[in-house]
Amino acid sequence: MISSLNARAALVSLLIFGSFLLAWHIGVQGGKGSVAQMDPEYARLMGVAATQGKSAMPGPLEVGAQIWEHLKSPFYDRGPNDKGLGIQLAYSLGRVLLGYLLAVMVALPVGFLIGMSPLMSRALDPFIQVMKPISPLAWMPLALYTIKDSATSSIFVIFICSIWPMLTNTAFGVAHVRKEWLNVARTLEVNALRTAWRVILPAAAPTIVTGMRISIGIAWLVIVAAEMLVGGTGIGYFVWNEWNNLSISNIITAILVIGLVGMLLDHMLGFATKLVTYQE
Amino acid sequence: MSMFRNPFDSGLRLRGGCSCGAHASQEAHARAMKADAVEAGETGEEARYERVVQSAIMRAMFPADAQRRAFLSAVGWSTAAAAISSVLPIGAATEAFAQTGPIEKKALKVGFIPITCATPIIMADPMGFYKKHGLDVEVVKTAGWAVIRDKTLNKEYDAAHMLAPMPLAITMGIGSTPTPYAMGAIENVNGQAITLAMKHKDKRDPKSWKGFKFAVPFDFSMHNYLLRYYLAENGIDPDKDVQIRAVPPAEMVANMRADNIDAFLAPDPFNQRAVYDGVGFIHMLSKELWDGHPCCAFAASREFIASAPNTYAALMRAIIDAAAYAAKPDNRKEIAAAIAPANYLNQPQIVLEQVLTGVYADGLGQVKKDANRIQFDPFPWESFAVWILTQMKRWGQIKGDVDYAGIAKQVYLATDAARLMKEAGLTPPAATSKSFSVMGKVFDPAKPEAYIDSFAIKRS
Missing domain, CATH: 1.20.5 (Single alpha-helices involved in coiled-coils or other helix-helix interfaces)
Structure with a gap:
């Protein structure tokens, strides 16, 4: 059936x-x-x-032909402003992974801190609430002005936009670990670090990975916008450059590619979620 | 191309007169344009640099045209050249200009916006002008003017294609932190147009444009000032009666097709692209407002020029060479083919050909011809800067007292000619100004405030 x-x-x-x-x-x-x-x-x-x-x-046939053209030579390089779709994707993925990993490195410890300390939770809450809904494009001028480097600025924008779901999910997961388990750890006189590592982390892992999954989606959304704004390289720049030429079939090609890569990234973290999920 | 012509020709006026201000009459202008184009291509570059330096010196020595012409016709140009050479070492100055010193930094990044104004900057790459002067330049396409400004301020770009008003705005710190900027060369004159959406094809009278939504590429652009000027002359207040938005050039045609804007005053190829796609028609070329107006600029920070003078000189030589090559009408088709690929403008070649050759479809079923639709004349006249400053003040972008001549001199006089003359122990020209007229109204660069006061519609 x-x-x-x-x-x-x-x-x-x-x-x-x-x-x-x-x-x-x-x-x-x-x-x-x-x-x-x-x-x-x-x-x-x-x-x-x-x-x-x-x-x-363009009709579906033209778009199909265009996609075939790109698939035939994904890695051509005809100067700094005209590179194959494969190279552009590699640039975008590189930026996304870098910004995302930085966000993971910050979000997990801070999320633990917030989750374990009600004081910090309340103290940091207003900042998180204000920063969370800011669009990546709003950050860009500020980043360009202060960081003074456009490549680093795009990475920063990915970092700042993808950090919040991980942070809040980590904090939520850590704060809602079942009290009985913590009490058991306390009766066994396990120290705080070990409790965090052996009890809280596995218990909160599914929530944390769900946060990471939301974040990678956001990071991939953000990179297209950021690259369209800054230009140079990447899939977002490709879309902008083809918009420049009003080439709708190339834009549709790029949209499909962006969707497929986004789906792959999401599935990778979906697989990770399965690994850490446990049955109570 | 007054810059490439023999300044000792007594029939030639270095300022005032025809549409570009360099000739005695409009006919002389047309003749000279033709002759120049040929000459610029044929004479060697040594001779061209010599002319550039000679022009600057002649302008300095004889600020009044009548005086200079009298002098030249009295003694003849060869005597004049010899006489001046005995006092001022033109040879040495030329040598300093043409000399290839050790280049401090070979690998450079130059930013550009994909429009035909950037032709000299772009074509110098595929056509080998940068290489010829020992530079390894990467021309990087950039998404918009604000980004090009920020990337240049960040020093990601060593030099960049900017709108002529931008180096002024950056130097004064309007819309950015004040950073001393210099404009080495104007890239193009003319080459813009007012394009209206197809649905307005019966509204050719600007007085009927109330309520229109316009797009210009940037707030600090000739496009903005020319459009405002044109509207105001027709009794329309550009701030109250219509809406003017800054839209990156690349996005204008898409926006017009989506009916977001009614018209734009934009750089080519987007006017021609709107026609090509049947989205709009060309209402008028910008040269009909002011023939010979500057548009885009080749700009670099003072810091870069000071820290790498030979590199900057080599860059300038490449740009001057490219501009001279682009000025020759016969080369235009070849240039269109060179800059059309995705690495540069990413446009159909036929669109660029129409822009560069001036034989174009107007969008209403006519084929029009205008060889001066776009021209390439690199000399950065200070009076251009003064006019731009008057418009900035007129529309409230700058307030209070403005040191028109001072700022113009600081930003626009940083020409190679002046700098290299200084190095050769000469006094640079005290003024490199000329008067011109915009929509038939004469502009006197010596009286900027009176000029602003003479307008009925203004914000200051």
């Missing part, structure tokens, strides 16, 4: 996808044939959107 449910779900997915492609294909078939009224010299200077009334939106 389960397998047949899976098969049926896959079938429905395919049907939805197929009808979406078909609707898309039909949707972009614009009116054609106004070229006759145009002076040929004038028409030569104009794009197909103006001469043939072709929709600026």
Whole structure:
């Protein structure tokens, strides 16, 4: 029954996808044939959107061809402003991982501190509440001004945006470890550090990893925005550069790639969550 | 290209006169433009540097045109050249300018915004002008003016493509921390346009534009000042009757297609791109407002120039070479092909060709021809800076007393000619100003305050 449910779900997915492609294909078939009224010299200077009334939106076939082009040579390098999709992704992933790891290194200890100390929890709460909802783009000018380096600024922005879910989740997980377990540790006279390491960490791990999973999603969201703003390299820059050229098919390609990579990152942490989950 | 012409020609006026201010009449201007373009391509670069230095000296010695012409016609240009050489070592000054000293820093990063104004900066890379002068320059595409400003202030870029008003604004600390900046060269003159969305094709009279949403590339841009000027001359208050937004050039066409803006005064290729995609039409070229107006600049911090003078000189030589090459109409198609790839402008080649050759579709079914749609003339006239400052004050970007001439001199007079003359023991020109007219109204750089007061619509 389960397998047949899976098969049926896959079938429905395919049907939805197929009808979406078909609707898309039909949707972009614009009116054609106004070229006759145009002076040929004038028409030569104009794009197909103006001469043939072709929709600026590419059809699924064009996008498919574009994706194939990128897949054929993902690592070409034609100068500082034109690199293959693979290289751009590598730049973005590098920045995301660096900013994210920094955030992990700060968020876990501070989250432990907040979770274990009601005083610190209350003292730091207003800061966290104010800082949490700030958009990455709002940080960027400040970061550029103070850090004075655009690459470090993007990493900082990822750091500052991805830290909060981990911090709050860690604090929550640590604060809600079952009292009985802590009491057992206390009766056995386990010291504080050992309690944190052997009792609290495993107990809070599922919550912490869930926070990390939310954070990696945010980090991946942020990098596109940050790179669009700063430019240079990365998948966000690629989107911006193609926007510059009004090349919708390249932008759709980039959107698909961003989605796929985001999904992979999420699945990796989803797998980690399974590893640390325990049955009470 | 007055900079590349023989300054000892008595028929030539170094200031005042035609649209660009360098010629006796409009016809002479047209003739000279043609001759220059050929000459700039043909004569060797030694000769070109000599002309640059000679021009600067002649301007310094004879601030009044009539006087200089009288002198030249009395003695003839070769005698004049010899006479002046005996007093001032033009040879030495030229040598200092053309000399390739040890370059302090070979690998440089130069930021640019992907627009045709940046043509000399960009083309110098694929066409080998930087390499020729011993530099290894990486030209880096940048997303917007605010970012290019911040990255230059951060020293990530050694020099950058900026809008002509930006080095002034940065030096004065408007919109950033005050940092002394210098503008070595204007990149282009003209080359902008007002583009209206297709739905406004019957609203050609600017008086009917109340309630429009306009886009300009940046607050501190010639585009902003020219658009405001044009609107105000037509009785529309740019702050009250319409909305003017700063939108990065690359995003303008997309915004116009989405109906977010009604019109923009923007750099090319985006005017032509809007036409190419059937989104808008070209209402007028910016040269119809002010023929020969500056637009973009090649700027670097004073600190960079002081710490690496030979590198800066080599950079300037590459830019002057590139500008001279770009000035020749025959080269324009080749340049369009060189800067079209994704590494540079990332635009269809036919769009760039229309911008650079001046044979273009206007979006309303006409093919228009204007060889001066964009021109490349690197000389940074101080009076350009003074005009920009008057507009900054007019629209309330700067308040209080402004030392027009002082700031103009500090930022725009840092030309190679002046600096290298100083090194050769000469006194740099006291003034490198010329008057010009904007929409038929003459601007006298000596009376900036009176000029501001003469406008009916202003914020100060």
